Amino acid sequence: MLLYVLKRLAYVTPVAFGVSVVCFLLVHLAPGDPLSAVLPADATQATIDEMRAAYGFDKPLPVQYLIWLWHVLQGDLGVSIATGRPVAGEVGRAVVNSLILASAATLIGFTFGTLFGFVAGYHRNSLADRAASALSVFGVSVPHYWLGMVMVIVFSATLGWLPPTGAGPDGSGNWRPDLDHLRYLILPAITMSVIPTGIIARTVRALVADILAQEFVEALRAKGLDEWGVFRHVVRNAAPTALAIMGLQLGYLLGGSILIETVFAWPGTGFLLNAAIFQRDLPLLQGSILVLAMFFVALNLLVDVMQTALDPRIERA
Amino acid sequence: MSEDAPAIEVSGLTVTFGGRLRAVDGVDLRLERGQTVALIGESGSGKSVTLRALMRLHPERRTDVGGHVRIGGRDVMALSRRDLAAYRGREVAMIFQEPLLAFDPVYTVGRQITEAIRTHEPVSESAARARALALFERVRIPSPGRRLDAYPHELSGGMRQRAMIALALACRPKVLLADEPTTALDATVQIQILLLLRELQRELGLSIVFVTHDLGAAVEIADRIAVMYAGRIVEEGSAAQVVRTPHHPYTIGLLRSRAEGALVKGARLEAIPGGPPDLANRPSGCAFRPRCFLAEGRCADDPPVVTPAPGQRTACWHAEAAATAGHAASDAAAVA
Numbered sequence: 149m150l151l152y153v154l155k156r157l158a159y160v161t162p163v164a165f166g167v168s169v170v171c172f173l174l175v176h177l178a179p180g181d182p183l184s185a186v187l188p189a190d191a192t193q194a195t196i197d198e199m200r201a202a203y204g205f206d207k208p209l210p211v212q213y214l215i216w217l218w219h220v221l222q223g224d225l226g227v228s229i230a231t232g233r234p235v236a237g238e239v240g241r242a243v244v245n246s247l248i249l250a251s252a253a254t255l256i257g258f259t260f261g262t263l264f265g266f267v268a269g270y271h272r273n274s275l276a277d278r279a280a281s282a283l284s285v286f287g288v289s290v291p292h293y294w295l296g297m298v299m300v301i302v303f304s305a306t307l308g309w310l311p312p313t314g315a316g317p318d319g320s321g322n323w324r325p326d327l328d329h330l331r332y333l334i335l336p337a338i339t340m341s342v343i344p345t346g347i348i349a350r351t352v353r354a355l356v357a358d359i360l361a362q363e364f365v366e367a368l369r370a371k372g373l374d375e376w377g378v379f380r381h382v383v384r385n386a387a388p389t390a391l392a393i394m395g396l397q398l399g400y401l402l403g404g405s406i407l408i409e410t411v412f413a414w415p416g417t418g419f420l421l422n423a424a425i426f427q428r429d430l431p432l433l434q435g436s437i438l439v440l441a442m443f444f445v446a447l448n449l450l451v452d453v454m455q456t457a458l459d460p461r462i463e464r465a
Numbered sequence: 466m467s468e469d470a471p472a473i474e475v476s477g478l479t480v481t482f483g484g485r486l487r488a489v490d491g492v493d494l495r496l497e498r499g500q501t502v503a504l505i506g507e508s509g510s511g512k513s514v515t516l517r518a519l520m521r522l523h524p525e526r527r528t529d530v531g532g533h534v535r536i537g538g539r540d541v542m543a544l545s546r547r548d549l550a551a552y553r554g555r556e557v558a559m560i561f562q563e564p565l566l567a568f569d570p571v572y573t574v575g576r577q578i579t580e581a582i583r584t585h586e587p588v589s590e591s592a593a594r595a596r597a598l599a600l601f602e603r604v605r606i607p608s609p610g611r612r613l614d615a616y617p618h619e620l621s622g623g624m625r626q627r628a629m630i631a632l633a634l635a636c637r638p639k640v641l642l643a644d645e646p647t648t649a650l651d652a653t654v655q656i657q658i659l660l661l662l663r664e665l666q667r668e669l670g671l672s673i674v675f676v677t678h679d680l681g682a683a684v685e686i687a688d689r690i691a692v693m694y695a696g697r698i699v700e701e702g703s704a705a706q707v708v709r710t711p712h713h714p715y716t717i718g719l720l721r722s723r724a725e726g727a728l729v730k731g732a733r734l735e736a737i738p739g740g741p742p743d744l745a746n747r748p749s750g751c752a753f754r755p756r757c758f759l760a761e762g763r764c765a766d767d768p769p770v771v772t773p774a775p776g777q778r779t780a781c782w783h784a785e786a787a788a789t790a791g792h793a794a795s796d797a798a799a800v801a
Contacts, residue, residue, distance in 0.1 A: 363566040366522055370561075371581040371632065372554030374547075381569050388571075460616040461570055 153453055160449055167445065168220070171438045172213050175430055203229075203431075220438065226431035230423075235435035238420065243402075243439060245315060246409070246416030250401035252337035257344030258394045264345070265352025265390075272357055280349060287346030296339045296411035303335060310335050313413035336412040340405060344397040351393050355386045388459040395451035399444045470538030472498045472640055472672030473519065477532035480514050480523065480696075486745050488514040490696035491532070496689070498639075501666060501673040503683035503704070505719070506693035509741050512676045515693070516642050519674065520553055536640055555585045558633035562645040564625035568617035574628045575613030581635045600631035604661060623654035630661065634669070641666075641673045647682055659685050680723055684708055692716045695742050695752035702777030710788060712771070712779040714757045717791040751781065759783045759790070 187196060200206045204215060219226065225235035264280035271277050304312035311332050359365065359382050368378050402417065409418035417436055424432040456462045473496040480489040489511040496502045504512040517523055518530055521541060534541040536557055544552055561567035568577060578600065579593035588596075594613070601609030604627040617625060626646060633641060643662070647655040663686050666673055677683050683690050683704070690707040692700045692715060700713035711717050718737035739756040748754055750765040757764070763782055771784045781787060 363561060363563065364569045366517075367559070367561055367567040368569065369550075370520055370522060370553055370559040372550050372552070372584050372636075373580075374550045377580075377584065381572075384571055385569065459571060461618055 149457065152456060156449055156452055160445055163445055164442065167441045168217060168438060169213070171434055171441060172216060173209075174437070175434050176209065216434070225435035225438070228429055228432045230427045230429045230432070235431050238432060239417070239435050239439050242415060242417045242420040242436065243443070245414065246402055246405065246418065249333065249336055249340065249409070249414055249416055250398055250405065252333055253340035253401055254344055254394060254398045256337060256341035257348055257397060258390075260341070261345045261348025262352050262390060264349035266356055268349065268353040269356025269360065277353075280353070284346035284349040284353075287342040287349075290342065292339065292343070293407040293411050295342060296336070296408055299335050299339055300411070315415050336408055336414050339412075340401060340408050344394075344401065347397060348390065348393055352386060352390055355389055356382060359385045388455045388462075391458070392451045392455050395447055395454070399447040402440060402443050402447075470535065472496045472500070472537060473674065474535040475515075475519070475532065478515065478518060478534065479529075479531040480511070480518050481529040481531075482523075483527055484529065487747070488696055488744055489518065490747070492693075492696075492698055494691060494698065494701075496672055496674065498672050499666075499670045500688045501663075501675055501686055502689040502691055503675045503677055503687035504691050504693055505677055505680060505683050507678055507741055509695075509744065510693040511696035511744075512678075512693045513644050514696075516559075516644055516674060516676050519642060520557055520559060521549060522559075551585070554581055554638070555636045556638055557640040557642060558636070558638040559642040559644065560626075560629050560633050560646045563649045564629040565617055565622075567629060568625070570617055573614050573616055574620065574625075574632075575615075578613075578628075578632050578635050581632060585636045597631070597635070600634060601628070603634075604628070604631045604665075606631070622650050623657065626650060626654075626658055627661070630658075630665070634665065637669070639670075639672060641671050643673060643675045645677055646675075648677070648679070655682065656685075662686060680708070680719060692719065695747055696744060697752070697780065698778075699753065699781070700777075700779045702774070706774060706777045710773065710777075711791050712773045712777070712784040712788045713753075713781050714759055714783070714787045714790075715753045717787060718756075720791070759786055 187199060197206070204212055207215070216226070223236060225239060227233065228235050228238060231238070261284075264284060268277040268280040300312045303310045312335070315329065315332050365378060365381070368381055373381075405414075405416065406418035406422050408414070409416045410422050413419065417440055421433065421436050421440075423429070424436060473494065475492055475494040478489055478492040478494075479487065481487045488509075492511070492515055494502065494504075494515075504515060506512045514523075519534055519536065519541065521530070521544070523530060530542070532542075536552075539552075539556075541549075541552070568574060572580075575594065575597050578597040579590060582588060582593040582596055583590070586593075597613055598609055601612060606612050606624055606627050612620065612624065612628070617628075620628060626649075629646075641662075646662070647658050650658060659682060662673070662675075665671065666686075673686070675683065675686055687704050689702065690704050691698045692707065692713065694715050700707060700711065700716045707716060708720065711720060715737070718735075721735045722737060737756055742748055742752050742755070748765075749767075750763075751757070751760075751768045754760045754764040761782075768780045768782045770778050770780045773779055773784055773788065
């Protein structure tokens with residue numbers, strides 16, 4: 149098992165390298181000069197050149213990349229052009245916030261998704277199955293940001309139960325696990341959980357139906373297991389795939405929540421990316437994309453390792 | 466379980482799927498203790514369905530099961546859900562055709578055996594494991610301790626079937642239901658498994674229902690043979706009676722279509738013309754009628770059950786004529 153993990157880690161290295169190249173280049177492919185956003189419109193050529201030299205934009209791209217990579221490897225993602233603060237700190241705070249939101253949403257999605265999926269898979273073509281399927285199709289199809297706005301209108305503006313935006317009462321970007329801060333988490337987490345709920349429910353439904361149709365389930369009954377005993381086997385068989393889907397959903401939510409974080413003004417990576425794009429804050433943009441991409445790579449690795457640990461049929465060599 | 470009741474008593478068993486497809490249509494079967502009966506027939510003849518009905522394994526929502534099933538004198542149809550779970554595996558156990566599919570792929574075979582033991586008996590995991598180890602030795606699995614910790618896909622086909630037998634015997638059942646246990650195996654392994662089953666049957670006094678489409682396997686293991694066609698038993702008797710003096714045209718056809726003995730290069734292998742009937746629209750009377758060389762008008766009515774010899778039953782209008790034709794054919798084959 150340890151050997152397998154080391155091997156997987158070795159495979160990840162070139163992927164990570166590729167990701168870093170793409171991250172770096174992507175931002176440079178975008179039209180416009182990154183400095184034009186921060187410099188006054190009437191800046192002299194001398195000032196512009198001085199700034200370009202200060203940020204290293206005057207060197208050829210490969211050199212810029214190597215310098216950037218060297219700093220990144222030391223944990224230095226550069227300095228934000230807009231705020232002048234280190235990118236690493238900004239991204240770090242945002243990642244923590246996003247992670248909180250994405251974890252809450254995944255937890256909700258996994259709980260309800262597996263619940264609906266199991267009910268539907270066990271009672272196929274029943275009323276409960278149709279209801280669960282309808283709900284999951286709704287979940288996958290409804291636009292996030294629209295649902296977010298509806299939630300804000302209903303639960304904040306009309307009912308006044310929950311705060312509409314932000315991560316906490318003091319307006320700061322630091323979420324803490326207490327009741328006051330929890331209230332801020334509820335609306336965005338529920339809104340965000342709708343898609344993973346739908347996807348997990350549909351996957352688990354198919355998975356459970358498939359497992360129940362297999363001969364070993366009949367064999368389990370033949371050896372005298374009651375329905376609860378059979379259920380435990382079904383769960384154990386469904387677990388590797390269900391966990392993999394959950395991990396991937398968590399990955400998507402970490403990076404793909406720009407709309408929701410913007411609607412709810414949640415100070416996470418999506419919100420940060422949005423700001424970085426609009427302010428043409430190149431180091432911030434590069435830094436956050438890189439961190440998110442690495443998160444995805446790490447998550448995939450984790451899912452692979454977990455699946456291998458749970459399903460003996462996957463080759464460990 | 467009363468002591469003098471036969472191991473299995475089935476009368477008027479019917480199994481209907483989805484309210485339309487009658488897979489088993491009035492099966493009567495009686496098996497004495499310590500005996501083996503082979504249920505033989507082609508795919509779709511209802512033999513596996515009959516076997517599963519003995520354990521009430523068919524999903525209740527989609528299946529109608531009628532008639533009576535008594536195992537060791539106990540009315541299986543009347544068992545409550547809880548009693549049924551206690552009865553399965555403990556009184557009656559099943560061996561499946563394809564052990565790779567019948568074992569849960571994500572548990573070791575050892576765990577699956579100890580699970581069966583602990584479902585029925587209040588013993589510790591280590592005591593159950595000791596018993597599983599003894600069972601593995603009993604079915605002659607080499608390096609049994611290591612194999613207990615193997616996953617099903619890590620064992621060979623023959624080894625898996627031995628493990629399946631060990632699982633079935635884990636709670637010392639009195640009746641063993643075997644659903645084509647040798648079909649998925651290599652020929653040499655088939656013989657080993659048959660010999661093992663026969664040996665276990667004698668030593669443990671098991672009563673076995675052995676479903677197969679292989680007449681050779683049936684003769685090897687069974688005291689009695691019941692031939693099924695389209696959901697009914699068309700002929701039943703001792704193994705010798707069914708093989709030597711068959712009285713049903715279908716049994717005769719089955720015997721003739723065997724390759725053994727007649728395998729001379731260039732010789733044609735005889736086959737029964739046509740195919741089995743659609744069970745959703747089975748023909749009236751004798752279902753074998755469209756493929757039978759003796760068929761005539763009255764075969765459209767349900768055939769009588771005749772008793773050509775004590776202990777032999779044949780459901781055919783032409784049992785005597787069929788037996789004569791069968792003899793003539795085997796004599797001709799012997800001369801040629």
